[in-house]
Amino acid sequence: MISYKEIFCKVESTLKSQSKLSDEEFDIRFGEYKNYENRDLSDDEYFDKLTKVVFYSGFKAETVTKKLDIIKYHFPDFETISNYDEGRINEIFNDESMIKNKKKILACVNNSIVFKGIVEKYGSFRSYVDSFEIDNSFENLMLFKEEIQYRFAFLGEITSYHFMTDIGLPVLKPDRVIARIFKRLNLIEDEKQLLKTVIHGRKFSHENRFPIRYVDIIFVKYGQMGTDDYFGLEDGICLKNNPKCHICGIKEYCSYPIA
Structure with a gap:
């Protein structure tokens, strides 16, 4: 045993x-x-963790960790990011100190729009998470995983677990x-x-x-x-x-x- x-x-x-x-x-x-x-996170804290997971995905942790300050500078909160246009996206991509991956940059912008929609519908991202009644069963936990994989860009099989771990869920x-x-x-x-x-x-x-x-x-x-x-x-x-x-x-x- x-x-x-x-x-x-x-x-x-x-x-x-x-x-x-x-x-x-x-x-x-x-x-x-x-x-x-069971931490009480704000909507922006939830989104910040989502953004970090996107950038960590497929990259060496030390590479991304060194860039967290500039990532935060360009992606301060989901409301601001949801209004980024093509010019702002190109500005981020052309920043020499930024991680050069346009797919990740676009993913974060698109995720901010999806995230904003969830907050508008449920009142907060925490309420959205709570709606799955995750504490009631492992099945509900897995349903939440499937849901966020479907909704958010760059959340795959492993990175969806990564996000769930970082927001305090039991995985x-x-x-x-x-x-x-x-x-x-x-x-x-x-x-x-x-x-x-x-x-x-x-x-x-x-x-x-x-x-x-x-x-x-x-x-x-x-x-x-x-x-x-x-x-x-x-x-x-x-x-x-x-x-x-x-x-x-x-x-x-x-x-x-x-x-």
Whole structure:
């Protein structure tokens, strides 16, 4: 039987041991992700998260993170963006400091119009989310996912989960990092099994009594490549290439062939 509690505790403690932060600072910074569920977000905060997901889609996280200030400058709020004309769109595209992807820029403009329509119909985006009664069943949660994929540009199978995770809904983002770890743990057979990855993520959340956003960030940082000064990490542990099996706290559960 899978020990979701034991596995997660070992992932968490191993990550903490590899961080340059003190235990207290580690708990504070990662602990921010324990307060994501049922947050009271404004309409503009919801739209800001949607815009970020569009730009992160298919790009390296570090590439987009460096551009967040200029993205926010050009996409301040959905009301303003919904009035952008072709001239303003070209101005954004021609900004040398901006990410050069016209499809994403157009997607954000089109999404602002759709978003505005939802707010006008339901009174707020939060009311729109609540109309699905997501807390009542997993089926309702999946219906919401299907709905936003249909309505918004650049929300695909993974990015729709990404948006849902960021607005505090009880799913993790089944990206390549988490899917890779879950496959090595024999929780899934193929990294393309997104729904199964999400279900296991919910089980980790339930068994450890942690919000799923916290579960998500712990696993992501465990397998993500690259320095992260905020979390005091030089690199993850369960990397795609050359994973650090010698310090991994869950290698006893892992199927990765150790040389």
